[in-house]
Amino acid sequence: MNEYLVFFLHGLAYAGLLFLISSGLTLVFGMMNVLNFAHATMYMLGAYFSYTLLQYTDNFWLSVVVCPLLLFVIGALIERVFLRRVHVYGHLHELLITFGLAYVITEGVKWIWGNYPLAMTIGGLLGETVEILGTAYPVYRIFIFLCAVLVGVIMALILYKTRLGIILRAAVNDSEMVNALGVNVPRVFTGVFAFGAALSGFAGVIAGPLLTTYPGMANDILIDAFVVIVVGGFGSLGGAVVASLLIGELQSFGVLLFPRLSVALVYLLMAAVLIIKPSGLFGEEQ
Amino acid sequence: MLEVRDIHTYYGKSHILQGVDMNLKEGEIVCLLGRNGVGKSTTLKSIMGLVKPRQGSIRFRDEEITGLEPFEIARRGVGYVPEDRRIFRSLTVHENLLMGIKETKGHGGRNGWTVEAIYEKFPRLRERKDSKGGHLSGGEQQMLTIARTLTGNPSLILVDEPTEGLAPLIVRDVIDMLAEVRQGGVTVLMVEQNFKAAIKIADRFYIMGKGHIVFEGDTQALLAAEDVRKNYLEV
Numbered sequence: 001m002n003e004y005l006v007f008f009l010h011g012l013a014y015a016g017l018l019f020l021i022s023s024g025l026t027l028v029f030g031m032m033n034v035l036n037f038a039h040a041t042m043y044m045l046g047a048y049f050s051y052t053l054l055q056y057t058d059n060f061w062l063s064v065v066v067c068p069l070l071l072f073v074i075g076a077l078i079e080r081v082f083l084r085r086v087h088v089y090g091h092l093h094e095l096l097i098t099f100g101l102a103y104v105i106t107e108g109v110k111w112i113w114g115n116y117p118l119a120m121t122i123g124g125l126l127g128e129t130v131e132i133l134g135t136a137y138p139v140y141r142i143f144i145f146l147c148a149v150l151v152g153v154i155m156a157l158i159l160y161k162t163r164l165g166i167i168l169r170a171a172v173n174d175s176e177m178v179n180a181l182g183v184n185v186p187r188v189f190t191g192v193f194a195f196g197a198a199l200s201g202f203a204g205v206i207a208g209p210l211l212t213t214y215p216g217m218a219n220d221i222l223i224d225a226f227v228v229i230v231v232g233g234f235g236s237l238g239g240a241v242v243a244s245l246l247i248g249e250l251q252s253f254g255v256l257l258f259p260r261l262s263v264a265l266v267y268l269l270m271a272a273v274l275i276i277k278p279s280g281l282f283g284e285e286q
Numbered sequence: 287m288l289e290v291r292d293i294h295t296y297y298g299k300s301h302i303l304q305g306v307d308m309n310l311k312e313g314e315i316v317c318l319l320g321r322n323g324v325g326k327s328t329t330l331k332s333i334m335g336l337v338k339p340r341q342g343s344i345r346f347r348d349e350e351i352t353g354l355e356p357f358e359i360a361r362r363g364v365g366y367v368p369e370d371r372r373i374f375r376s377l378t379v380h381e382n383l384l385m386g387i388k389e390t391k392g393h394g395g396r397n398g399w400t401v402e403a404i405y406e407k408f409p410r411l412r413e414r415k416d417s418k419g420g421h422l423s424g425g426e427q428q429m430l431t432i433a434r435t436l437t438g439n440p441s442l443i444l445v446d447e448p449t450e451g452l453a454p455l456i457v458r459d460v461i462d463m464l465a466e467v468r469q470g471g472v473t474v475l476m477v478e479q480n481f482k483a484a485i486k487i488a489d490r491f492y493i494m495g496k497g498h499i500v501f502e503g504d505t506q507a508l509l510a511a512e513d514v515r516k517n518y519l520e521v
Contacts, residue, residue, distance in 0.1 A: 169374070170374040170382075173376055179355065180336060180360055180368075181360055181386055182388040284420075
């Protein structure tokens with residue numbers, strides 16, 4: 001019984017990371033129609049920046065604040081310098097440039113930090129275990145899940161309770177029309193892109209001590225994040241929540257129950273959803 | 287208030303507008319007629335900045351607006367009501383109206399169209415306040431698109447085929463609504479296929495042939511110019 005609980009909690013922690021990455025990805029795709037292949041490299045950079053910062057300061061909380069800010073700036077630069085310039089040539093060029101950036105960043109990471117895994121440890125309360133229904137469970141995984149919940153709640157409040165939220169949701173429907181109504185849409189794009197990069201970077205910072213930090217970590221999670229936004233429906237935050245939980249738990253229980261099938265389960269789920277509802281669970285029918 | 291001088295607009299290599307000229311005075315309703323594919327919608331999109339003319343000049347209230355981003359043109363007081371409505375489907379009617387309100391108090395802002403004023407004038411929208419935009423009927427969506435533009439207090443609105451695909455009874459509602467808008471002091475430039483509907487409210491007409499203006503005149507002149515109507519309008 002306890003085994004199930006442990007795997008369930010593992011699933012929640014992974015779902016938390018997936019949500020932090022895919023929520024930005026889905027908003028960017030919903031608005032700008034750009035599937036950002038470099039999105040998960042922001043997650044990887046978050047982990048590596050944090051690694052270096054921890055070596056010098058040994059202050060995890062500083063990392064939590066500083067690394068996402070750095071990635072916000074990097075995200076804004078990528079949007080301004082690369083995406084905006086190729087925008088006039090259409091989506092294929094935008095897709096290709098993010099693909100290229102992902103390669104360059106990954107190679108850059110290998111060059112700077114080396115092509116091998118790095119380990120991070122976390123001390124203090126976050127490094128402890130806590131007793132849940134008689135099972136000792138690491139506090140850190142619960143912390144990851146709570147971070148995602150907190151971010152999710154803040155995002156939902158912004159999206160559904162503020163004017164900015166109305167603009168963002170409208171831009172997912174039709175960004176050109178939003179522009180024609182007097183909203184500086186290019187600036188909104190930069191902001192959303194940068195915010196998505198910061199969230200992805202934040203996920204990297206908190207994933208660092210849990211998973212291994214290595215140059216392949218971006219690709220590992222990118223596929224799952226893509227599945228999340230397809231299953232949840234492009235542009236839907238609610239969809240990202242539900243799909244992250246589904247994929248997180250599926251990955252976790254897949255390993256426990258069907259170890260030989262576990263890799264394929266995610267794709268089976270995606271195929272099933274696409275057959276039944278091609279726009280994703282919460283996607284708008286076009 | 288709006289002067290369009292010799293604009294040339296391309297989609298890729300196709301030369302859609304081949305030197306369009308147009309003039310609008312404050313408070314007019316002007317109707318742009320013509321067959322499908324002659325560049326009527328492209329003319330409106332060029333004025334709004336949604337496509338950029340390669341050549342020529344567009345002046346709005348004595349300011350050059352050619353080459354500006356759509357949001358900058360909107361903030362100067364131009365409203366755009368697109369073809370096929372383009373309601374924000376996942377937003378409620380109320381949120382759609384809020385979207386129209388501009389952040390910067392710009393040059394427009396004098397006609398006093400608040401969301402409340404919209405509900406007063408068009409009670410049907412109040413009834414459907416909390417419905418999702420995507421759940422409205424075609425006529426309601428058309429009213430909402432026009433109303434959404436009005437909350438931004440434009441002094442000129444560009445309306446693309448407002449009666450397309452609507453039942454005759456609804457067409458009358460939409461035409462009445464546009465007349466009401468003009469009463470409030472807003473200048474209207476509309477593209478229309480429905481000649482009968484247009485002739486009820488428009489003060490002046492332009493007719494487009496392939497990428498050019500081929501006729502300009504008021505209702506009398508249009509009714510008199512039988513050959514133009516035969517050659518350039520579908521009857």
